Amino acid sequence: EVQLQQSGAELVRPGTSVKLSCKVSGDTITAYYMHFVKQRPGQGLEWIGRIDPEDDSTKYAEKFKNKATLTADTSSNTAYLKLSSLTSEDTATYFCTTGGYVMDAWGQGASVTVSS
Amino acid sequence: DIQMTQSPPSLSASLGDKVTITCQASQNINKYIAWYQQKPGKAPRLLIRYTSTLESGTPSRFSGSGSGRDYSFSISNVESEDIASYYCLQYDNLPYTFGAGTKLELK
Numbered sequence: 659e660v661q662l663q664q665s666g667a668e669l670v671r672p673g674t675s676v677k678l679s680c681k682v683s684g685d686t687i688t689a690y691y692m693h694f695v696k697q698r699p700g701q702g703l704e705w706i707g708r709i710d711p712e713d714d715s716t717k718y719a720e721k722f723k724n725k726a727t728l729t730a731d732t733s734s735n736t737a738y739l740k741l742s743s744l745t746s747e748d749t750a751t752y753f754c755t756t757g758g759y760v761m762d763a764w765g766q767g768a769s770v771t772v773s774s
Numbered sequence: 775d776i777q778m779t780q781s782p783p784s785l786s787a788s789l790g791d792k793v794t795i796t797c798q799a800s801q802n803i804n805k806y807i808a809w810y811q812q813k814p815g816k817a818p819r820l821l822i823r824y825t826s827t828l829e830s831g832t833p834s835r836f837s838g839s840g841s842g843r844d845y846s847f848s849i850s851n852v853e854s855e856d857i858a859s860y861y862c863l864q865y866d867n868l869p870y871t872f873g874a875g876t877k878l879e880l881k
Binding site: 693695702703704705707708717718719720753755757759760761762764765766767 | 775806808810812817818819820823824829861863865868869870871872873874875
C-alpha cells in the first residue's frame with residue numbers, strides 16, 4: 659500500500675517561495691504519476707499539475723504554470739512542489755496524491771499561510 | 775480545459791434518505807469520472823472510479839452512473855458517517871478538473 663508523507667505547515671512572507679515535500683513509501687516513486695492539489699480554506703479542490711518521476715515530464719493547469727514547479731528525486735522517493743512569488747491567494751492546503759490514471763493515495767496535506 | 779459543473783452545492787438529508795449529486799462535463803469524458811469524499815481537515819478519499827467502479831472498502835450504498843457528458847453519484851440510505859463534502863473529478867483529459875463540490879449535511 660502506497661503511503662505519502664508530506665512536510666509540515668509553513669508560514670511564509672509575501673513575495674517569497676516555499677518548497678513542499680512528499681515522501682513515498684510502500685512503492686517506488688516511479689511507479690505512478692504524482693499530482694498536487696490545492697485547497698483554499700473552505701473551498702474546493704484544484705488540480706495543480708502532475709509529474710512523471712520516471713522522466714521528470716510535467717503537466718500543469720494553466721493558472722499554475724508560472725506559480726508551481728514540480729520535481730522528483732528518485733533516490734529519496736520524494737516529490738516536491740515549489741510555489742513562487744507567494745501572495746495571500748496562495749494560502750491553502752496542498753495535497754500530493756498518486757495512483758494510476760486516477761489518484762487513489764493521498765498525503766495528509768501541507769498548510770501554507772502567506773502573511774507578513 | 776474541461777469544465778465540470780457539479781450540483782447541488784449543498785444537500786440536506788435525513789438518515790436513511792437517498793441523495794444524488796450530478797456532474798456535467800463540458801465535453802464527452804468517456805466515463806473517466808471519479809468521486810471523492812472529504813471530511814473536514816482530512817484528505818479526499820476515492821470512492822468510485824470510471825463512473826461506477828467502487829473502490830475496495832467503499833460501502834455498497836454508494837453508486838455512480840452516467841456516460842458522455844452527464845454523470846451522477848448516489849448514496850442510498852444515508853448514514854451519519856456519510857456527512858462530508860463530495861467532489862467529482864474528470865481524468866479523461868489533462869488538465870484534470872474537479873467539480874466545485876457538494877456539502878452533505880444532516881437535516
